[in-house]
Amino acid sequence: MIFNINNDHKIDIDKLLAIAKQAGAGILKVYNDDPENSSVTYKADESPLTLADSVSHQIIAAGLAALTPEIPLLSEEGKNIPYEERKAWDYYWCVDPLDGTKEFIKRNGEFTVNIALIYKDKPVLGVIYVPVTGIMYFGGSKIGSWKIAADGGVKHLFLSPKIDNWTAVGSRTHSSDxxxxxxxxYNVTNIISAGSSLKFCMIAEGSAQVYYRHGPTMEWDTAAGHAIAIYSGAYMAMPNGEPFVYNKPSLLNSSFICSISRVIAE
Structure with a gap:
């Protein structure tokens, strides 16, 4: 499958998915070789950082540089790019090499590799790979959203908004009143929890109908999942209904709602 950026530039989706898988393999090597997670350090905000974050970042950065040398990269592990420089970008990669580091440390398997392509302030392509299960999700403008099972089975993800009883999905480690x-x-009859960007994937494949996050995230936390959700037919916005945008002066996100139909927190 080919993703057309413009008349001069195209992205081979298979090659992009292969980069995500390679990063996942790098993460799993650390995961399996370091059962005590002795390589965990902590950033200034006390959020954890593992050797696996760094390994995955290096694999993705090298892979994307080879695949699309003309497109700059913004990654959680390489985020110190001044707004004065990045505000001129039309396209850029927004990457979280290991989303769900806390889940990685807890060893529950609910961590992902997130790669998104942003055009100006909107995600136009997203890839989420789940290393422990081998499941791949991707979605983009004009190609829709897809799930590839570990055995290679491919499923087109396309939502139906006509569901009476909703399941809500929320964070395992972040929740609020x-x-x-x-x-x-709303008519939410079931509430479940999941780690990392898997919550967006659950919206895209219809196993949950609403995901509301009150409180901050970073752009690389949401970009890939945002793309997969909206290109499956979901809706995502700020709680007041305003668009949820990227490449802001501050990379910190506000609250958001991702759901199968328009929901506004009044």
């Missing part, structure tokens, strides 16, 4: 208050306004 505001989230509970919003869900109480």
């Amino acid at each position: 505001e989230e509970a208050a919003l869900l109480a306004k």
